[in-house]
Amino acid sequence: MFDSLKERFENIFAGLRGKGKLTPEDINEALREVRRALLEADVNYKVVKDVVEAIKVRATGRTVLDSVTPAQLIFTIVYEELVRIMGEAPVPLAISPKPPTIYMMVGLQGSGKTTTAVKIAKRVAKSHKPLVVACDLRRPAAVDQLRVLAEKSNIHFWGPEPGETDPVRVASRSRKYAEDHLCDMIILDTAGRLQMDDELMTELETMKAAVPPTEILLVVDSMTGQEAVNVAETFHRRLGLTGVVLTKLDGDARGGPALAVRASTGVPIKLAGCGEKTEDLEVFDAKRIAQRIIGMGDIEGLLEKVQSATSEADINRMTESLKKNRFTMEDMLLQLQL
Ligand SMILES: Nc1nc2c(ncn2[C@@H]2O[C@H](COP(=O)(O)OP(=O)(O)OP(=O)(O)O)[C@@H](O)[C@H]2O)c(=O)[nH]1
Ligand SMILES: [Mg+2]
Structure with a gap:
């Protein structure tokens, strides 16, 4: 994923690399390219507008630093803004202080709910005893799909009794099974729809309402494109999501949802x-994804360099001001920040 976006960013930065000093036109041109690249990757236009504006504010009027090239400076700003919209630090799944912890998987048809339910169960199985529950009674094969996946991974499974048609009842009754088998985690797999x-x-x-979940996790296929934001907003409005799981990151999707879902709903992408x-x-790690997008090796090293170069430039400026007896309010503020 992100291949075309990565290529676009590489071109943008290559264009800036040779420049000694950035003119406002250079910055505008780079921003136009960033906007185009993000829109092409199916990032929601409102999010694109926000990101481009933020980069513009931060890039304009920056002192040119001796030890950092303008390209590197823009690079770090773009990187930091990408991280900001995707979420700074990974957010772990919540565990209920009073067992059982209940996760409810929701999402459109084929997004990956059933697969992800078992993936999560498998992941937590070292420290918990999870139970996966088939609450998708619409598709006859759905219950078997979950049962087979669970059996393969040695995960406890609960499903409908023969003739059972009410998924809410299946979810409620799973609590008794969990209690009897000392399962401290219940993962509910629900039915999908083609559309909301x-x-x-x-x-x-x-x-x-019947089985209050610790987390309601929206599963989003990263191929969904622009529509992902609508889907996430609707589910969030109706259910109050606590997290998003983005699936199929291994595919060749353009990556829009990764960049837009969190920014437009405020719901963290957790996995x-x-x-x-x-x-x-x-675990969804915004920093790693941003690094992949802008195709940059040692971004942390560069960030440190920009930070120290920035303070160095500030110190030089203050020293100059002091020498010339022009110590201003701004200089004092700078000093307080150091
Ligand atoms: N490559 C890849 N395939 C995935 C991933 N997650 C799920 N899939 C595949 O996507 C398809 C649909 O996954 P399911 O888990 O059945 O999706 P679902 O949301 O439960 O679908 P419905 O129950 O029909 O609504 C399956 O073929 C999965 O193997 C992923 O991260 N990467
Ligand atoms: Mg399913």
Whole structure:
């Protein structure tokens, strides 16, 4: 994923690399390219506008520093803004202080709910005893799909009794199974839809009320494109999401949802699916993704360099001011920040 975005960013930075000093036109041109690259990657236009504006504010009027090239400076600003919109630090899944911890997986059809339910169960199985529950009674094969995946991974499974048609009842009754088998975590796999409809939302709301979840996790396929933001906003409005799982990061999607879902809903992306196997699940780390997008090796080293070069330039400026007896309010503020 992110290949085309990465290529675009490489070109933008290559264009800046040879320049000794950036003119406002250089910055504007680079920003136009950044905007185009993000829109092409299917990032929601509102998010693009916000990011470009933030980069512009930070890039304009920066002192040119001796030890950092303008390209490196823009690079670090773009990197930091990408991290900011995707979420600074990874956010772990919540564990209920009073067992059982309950996770409810929701999302559109085929997004990866069933697979991710088992992936999560497998991941936590070292320190918890999870139970996966088949609450998707619409598709006859859905219950078997979860049962088979769970069995392969030695995870406890609960499903509907023969003739059972009410997914909320299945979810409620799973609590008894969990109690009897000392499972301290319940993961509810719910039915998907091709599109969001009221019936689905109402069913999920009823389930939420009957079996209050510790986390409601929206599973989003990273191929979803622009629509991902609408999907996330609707689910969030109806259910109050606590986290997003982005799946199929191993595919060739352009990456829009990764960059836009968190920014537009405020809901953190907690996990990333990166393959079909049950162990292909990673903690979503915005810094690593941003690094991949801008195709930069040692970004942390560069960030440190920019930071120290910035303070060095400030110190030089203050020393100059002092020498000339022009110590201003701004200089004092700078000194206080150091
Ligand atoms: N490559 C890849 N494939 C994935 C990933 N996550 C899920 N899949 C595949 O996507 C397809 C759909 O996954 P499911 O888990 O069945 O999706 P779902 O949301 O439960 O689908 P419905 O129950 O029909 O709504 C399956 O073929 C999975 O193997 C991932 O991270 N990477
Ligand atoms: Mg499913």
